[in-house]
Amino acid sequence: MSAINMSRRQFLKTTGILGGGLVIGFSMTGCSSSELPITLVQQGFVPNAFLQITPDNGIRFYCPRDEMGQGVTTGLSTLIGEELDVHPKDMEILFAGVHSDYNNPDFGVQGTGGSSSLKAHYLQLRQVGANTRGLLVAAAAQDLGVAASAISTRDGHIVVAGKQYPYGQFVQTAASLEAPTEAPLKSNAEFRYIGQAFARVDAAAKSTGTAEFGIDIDIPNMHHAVVRRSPVAGAKLKSVDKSVALNMPGVTDVIEISSGVAVVAEKYWQAKTAAAKLSPVWDEVALSKVNSSDVRADYNQAMQQDEGVVDTDEGDVKAGLAAADHIVEAEYWAPFLAHAPLEPMNAVVRIENGEADVWSGTQGIVAAQGLVSRFSGIPVEKVRAHNTYLGGAFGRRGTLTHVIEATEVAVASNKPIHLLWSREDDIQNGVYRPASLMKIKAGAKNDGSITAWQAKRVGGNITPKTLQNMMPALFPGLNDGTIDFMVGLSRDVFAGWMVDHASVEGLYEDYDTDNKTVNHVTVEHDIPLTFWRSVGHSYTSFAKEGITDELAEKAGMDPVAFRLKNTQGNPRLNNVIRVAQQHMLAMQPAEGRFLGFAAHNSFATDVAEIAEVSVIGKTIRVHKVTCIVDCGIAVNPDIVRAQMEGAVMFGLTAALYGNLELVQGAFKQSNFHDYPILKMSEAPLVEVVIIDSGTAPTGVGEPGLPPIAPAVASAVYQATGQRLRSLPLKIA
Amino acid sequence: MIEFILNGKTVSTDDDPSTPLLWVVRDTFKLKGSKFGCGAGLCGACTMHIDDEAMRTCILPISAVAGRQVTTIEGLGTLDDMHPLQTAWVDASVPQCGYCQSGQIMAAASLLKHNPNPTEADVDAAMSGNICRCGCYVRIKGTILSVAQQNLAYNAAQEQKA
Ligand code: FES
Ligand code: FES
Numbered sequence: 001m002s003a004i005n006m007s008r009r010q011f012l013k014t015t016g017i018l019g020g021g022l023v024i025g026f027s028m029t030g031c032s033s034s035e036l037p038i039t040l041v042q043q044g045f046v047p048n049a050f051l052q053i054t055p056d057n058g059i060r061f062y063c064p065r066d067e068m069g070q071g072v073t074t075g076l077s078t079l080i081g082e083e084l085d086v087h088p089k090d091m092e093i094l095f096a097g098v099h100s101d102y103n104n105p106d107f108g109v110q111g112t113g114g115s116s117s118l119k120a121h122y123l124q125l126r127q128v129g130a131n132t133r134g135l136l137v138a139a140a141a142q143d144l145g146v147a148a149s150a151i152s153t154r155d156g157h158i159v160v161a162g163k164q165y166p167y168g169q170f171v172q173t174a175a176s177l178e179a180p181t182e183a184p185l186k187s188n189a190e191f192r193y194i195g196q197a198f199a200r201v202d203a204a205a206k207s208t209g210t211a212e213f214g215i216d217i218d219i220p221n222m223h224h225a226v227v228r229r230s231p232v233a234g235a236k237l238k239s240v241d242k243s244v245a246l247n248m249p250g251v252t253d254v255i256e257i258s259s260g261v262a263v264v265a266e267k268y269w270q271a272k273t274a275a276a277k278l279s280p281v282w283d284e285v286a287l288s289k290v291n292s293s294d295v296r297a298d299y300n301q302a303m304q305q306d307e308g309v310v311d312t313d314e315g316d317v318k319a320g321l322a323a324a325d326h327i328v329e330a331e332y333w334a335p336f337l338a339h340a341p342l343e344p345m346n347a348v349v350r351i352e353n354g355e356a357d358v359w360s361g362t363q364g365i366v367a368a369q370g371l372v373s374r375f376s377g378i379p380v381e382k383v384r385a386h387n388t389y390l391g392g393a394f395g396r397r398g399t400l401t402h403v404i405e406a407t408e409v410a411v412a413s414n415k416p417i418h419l420l421w422s423r424e425d426d427i428q429n430g431v432y433r434p435a436s437l438m439k440i441k442a443g444a445k446n447d448g449s450i451t452a453w454q455a456k457r458v459g460g461n462i463t464p465k466t467l468q469n470m471m472p473a474l475f476p477g478l479n480d481g482t483i484d485f486m487v488g489l490s491r492d493v494f495a496g497w498m499v500d501h502a503s504v505e506g507l508y509e510d511y512d513t514d515n516k517t518v519n520h521v522t523v524e525h526d527i528p529l530t531f532w533r534s535v536g537h538s539y540t541s542f543a544k545e546g547i548t549d550e551l552a553e554k555a556g557m558d559p560v561a562f563r564l565k566n567t568q569g570n571p572r573l574n575n576v577i578r579v580a581q582q583h584m585l586a587m588q589p590a591e592g593r594f595l596g597f598a599a600h601n602s603f604a605t606d607v608a609e610i611a612e613v614s615v616i617g618k619t620i621r622v623h624k625v626t627c628i629v630d631c632g633i634a635v636n637p638d639i640v641r642a643q644m645e646g647a648v649m650f651g652l653t654a655a656l657y658g659n660l661e662l663v664q665g666a667f668k669q670s671n672f673h674d675y676p677i678l679k680m681s682e683a684p685l686v687e688v689v690i691i692d693s694g695t696a697p698t699g700v701g702e703p704g705l706p707p708i709a710p711a712v713a714s715a716v717y718q719a720t721g722q723r724l725r726s727l728p729l730k731i732a
Numbered sequence: 733m734i735e736f737i738l739n740g741k742t743v744s745t746d747d748d749p750s751t752p753l754l755w756v757v758r759d760t761f762k763l764k765g766s767k768f769g770c771g772a773g774l775c776g777a778c779t780m781h782i783d784d785e786a787m788r789t790c791i792l793p794i795s796a797v798a799g800r801q802v803t804t805i806e807g808l809g810t811l812d813d814m815h816p817l818q819t820a821w822v823d824a825s826v827p828q829c830g831y832c833q834s835g836q837i838m839a840a841a842s843l844l845k846h847n848p849n850p851t852e853a854d855v856d857a858a859m860s861g862n863i864c865r866c867g868c869y870v871r872i873k874g875t876i877l878s879v880a881q882q883n884l885a886y887n888a889a890q891e892q893k894a
Contacts, residue, residue, distance in 0.1 A: 069829030069866045199825045206830025207821040208814065209765020209805035213831060216764035224759070249748065267747070269755040342769045342777060342831045342865045391767070391831030392865050423770040638825055642868070646828055649867025672774040672863060681856035683869035 037097025083129030115699025320452025320515030324443025343391020596715025647704025739807030
């Protein structure tokens with residue numbers, strides 16, 4: 001296996017494929033001139049894809065990104081509202097339908113992920129708000145016969161000489177004028193909503209059971225479908241006796257579909273009960289013989305024997321190691337994980353008169369549209385895709401097998417279908433965070449400066465499977481053969497030619513040294529993989545921060561001081577560590593409690609975390625986590641805090657419990673009793689310190705996660721002297 | 733035919749008596765506020781009150797609630813007329829994805845009804861069957877404790893008046 005000449009950037013340009021975070025940088029539909037998926041209300045005025053203003057001053061915002069809990073409806077309405085001078089609480093916020101105007105500017109496709117939303121839309125939505133405000137001011141100037149310069153705006157109103165006129169009064173005139181394209185934006189000092197910690201706009205709906213999730217969709221004559229799938233990924237249905245289910249009450253259809261066999265009934269519980277009666281027989285595939293111990297053995301062998309593909313080769317690592325006074329070398333392990341969002345996968349599909357509707361909470365509604373089109377044969381223009389609130393996603397709702405299934409069942413049964421996965425389906429038939437074996441060898445001088453960093457990772461890659469899932473969705477017209485070819489190509493490319501960056505991101509970047517190498521060996525066992533909150537960083541941080549602690553100790557330095565010393569070239573991370581150090585120095589943990597520290601940059605955001613931990617017997621208890629974050633301007637500081645709190649809990653579940661084990665190709669775990677999620681009684685207090693560096697916002701949904709596992713491991717070392725290098729953390 | 737009282741109204745259904753209450757409430761009576769998370773009594777998303785007792789309704793057959801009072805999140809409070817816990821939930825921006833929150837609020841309401849002055853350990857004990865995958869625990873706990881304090885203060889003031 002040899003390194004390649006073609007640069008990564010060039011490759012991405014040529015193929016349009018992008019590893020890590022999300023995917024694919026070309027226009028899918030070319031439909032920017034097509035009709036907007038907006039229903040007019042009264043004599044509503046639609047100045048652009050994001051807004052509708054009605055004569056009674058109703059202001060509707062069509063949110064282009066998906067609300068999965070990260071607060072994006074609040075965040076994006078704050079951006080547009082800031083420049084439009086309308087408080088988010090005074091807007092009606094709807095989820096946008098499918099249109100290229102709603103593309104994520106970072107991805108060039110209508111997708112949500114990679115902690116990108118606020119960063120990607122920061123200037124775009126503010127500009128849209130400012131332009132619309134400019135248009136309303138021009139209309140008001142004309143209608144009121146005053147100079148535009150005599151007009152100001154406030155809270156959805158035109159203000160002239162102290163008198164207020166609602167925006168809605170001017171929409172008719174506005175509709176006859178050209179909107180400015182580059183209306184001036186406010187300076188940071190003029191912000192009224194950006195930077196304010198007001199309540200989430202969706203909190204009331206979500207506290208009264210009125211927020212509508214995909215699972216809540218209910219349409220006339222809707223039937224319910226439950227699918228039995230092979231416990232081993234990729235194994236096809238060999239045979240099934242359908243009659244046992246067909247004879248059950250309420251059951252209308254039993255249908256073989258691509259992923260298994262579906263039972264359709266009038267009610268969910270009937271479908272569920274009948275599906276449980278089936279005894280489907282599945283094909284054997286290569287994966288059917290694989291156990292967790294085989295995966296680990298294959299990874300170990302690859303780590304020892306296979307040099308793999310070079311991702312990064314800077315300076316001279318050999319010389320760097322030779323120059324070191326202290327060298328450490330260790331292997332770190334992270335297992336397969338499921339996302340387990342609390343709302344299991346579901347979709348509603350209706351096909352009628354050559355048209356279709358699909359409702360599902362997705363991280364890319366355009367993909368739901370494409371899949372329905374592809375699997376029903378109905379052209380995309382005739383498929384209306386409706387987004388809903390997402391009951392958690394964490395990367396899981398980018399893969400829409402459930403939409404394919406619902407479409408297949410709707411076509412075959414000729415009924416509107418509500419298809420719902422169980423928790424068992426979610427844990428056992430999902431797409432997973434790849435397991436990883438990582439090895440780092442690093443050296444430092446007596447003064448603590450790192451001289452060399454040699455890293456290697458063994459495991460599967462997420463990009464080929466992501467392509468396999470997304471290409472049929474985004475290119476409904478492309479035939480299976482072409483897609484298989486491209487997916488195969490990407491698989492081969494990443495196995496032997498270049499590194500899927502998502503596989504190694506975070507393993508080597510943060511600390512100063514001129515001498516770095518990163519190698520990667522792809523070992524896969526046909527387990528479907530995808531991005532999982534913080535993607536590669538979710539495991540690389542554990543190895544990177546762990547080895548940093550080990551090296552600091554060997555060099556005889558305080559681990560925090562050691563990190564400060566080695567982040568001179570990374571000033572924002574350095575500052576976050578410095579602030580964290582001050583907090584840590586002021587802490588006085590009670591008897592039996594120990595502090596652990598870790599820091600990590602991901603999604604352009606810097607986070608340091610201090611975990612206060614006790615170990616009693618074999619139980620690790622995390623009492624408090626202090627989280628220092630620099631994400632540029634905190635558009636809504638309270639949501640930044642919430643995302644840090646949430647990411648800490650999510651990361652702690654992985655650090656303390658998360659583990660999927662493979663038995664004969666099937667995951668053994670099935671529900672929350674054996675795939676436990678952190679409970680309130682185990683949850684630490686979380687204190688969040690936001691450093692507002694005043695620059696444009698960067699991600700917050702994911703960056704709070706990577707530091708927590710290594711911070712806890714570091715505290716466990718203080719408490720017990722045990723260096724835990726395997727996740728989940730287990731006291732020996 | 734099974735009859736019970738759903739949010740104050742008598743209802744009846746001919747769903748199979750073994751059907752879990754959750755699905756009868758969601759699919760037959762079309763109240764979608766109570767959620768399905770695990771189907772095994774492990775997450776609390778389906779929590780309702782049965783005669784004031786918080787119960788996991790994904791594993792509770794309707795035969796067990798015949799003649800009893802069933803209260804769902806819709807019966808606890810509405811957008812226009814919220815339960816004090818719901819108001820406090822909004823003020824503290826407790827929800828993230830929101831999917832677990834109906835169950836969290838129902839569990840919390842039952843706790844405060846039975847124990848108006850809970851300690852932190854009481855809250856942990858009562859709420860630990862309610863999973864929040866988004867990790868809103870810090871806020872859920874803080875909000876329950878602060879609502880309890882408000883209630884106590886309010887009751888004390890009432891007593892003083894009387
Ligand atoms: S759905 Fe009932 S406890 Fe989880
Ligand atoms: S808010 Fe998402 S599961 Fe609790």
